Amino acid sequence: MKGKVNGLSAPGSGRARAQDIDRFVGNRMRARRTMLGLTQQQMADIIGVTYQQAHKYEKGVNRIAAGRLFQIAQALGVDVGFFFEGMSGIAEVSPSPQQRMLLELARNFIAMPNRRHQEALCTLARALAENDDN
Known part of the structure; x- marks a missing residue:
């Protein structure tokens, strides 16, 4: 894997880079859930998924779809942008x-x-x- 910038893979590492972002978002989800004093089971119940699915979201094993991320943000009382705060090393995408x-x-x-x-x-x-x- 190429070098890392702020814990994320450097540009050009493809799927590994996406997994890094999934883990980053999952960590933010877990941090906010913990801050609110919710268990993973409570969180899963609130967003309508199984405990295992909530766990996979937090570990970054499974990606969170946009609609589900919006639902999670509402459940945790934050804007969707909260999950990406502090993330850097994302290359600007310019159209061809x-x-x-x-x-x-x-x-x-x-x-x-x-x-x-x-x-x-x-x-x-x-x-x-x-x-x-x-």
């Missing part, structure tokens, strides 16, 4: 040139007030894509 063009295209498409122009652009894009296939 192709992604930038796609975003610009989408913005311009939505800004077109004329539905027929939008349809014409779709027809043009389809024709160009089919032409590239041949």
Whole structure:
């Protein structure tokens, strides 16, 4: 594994990096639960999961889906951002040139007030894509 920054894997280490973030969020969850004097079983009951699942969340073994994280934040009386406070070493993600063009295209498409122009652009894009296939 590559070097660590503030306990998190350095950029470029893929899945290991995601697991580090899962563990970080789980540690924050456990710290807040403990601060409130809740047991893992009580926490599991509040968020509607098994004790084992709550334990896996706290250990970072299982990832917490966005909806579940929101539910946990409400149960613990914190904002979702609480779980990421103090986490650093996250590289800024910048879009590729192709992604930038796609975003610009989408913005311009939505800004077109004329539905027929939008349809014409779709027809043009389809024709160009089919032409590239041949």
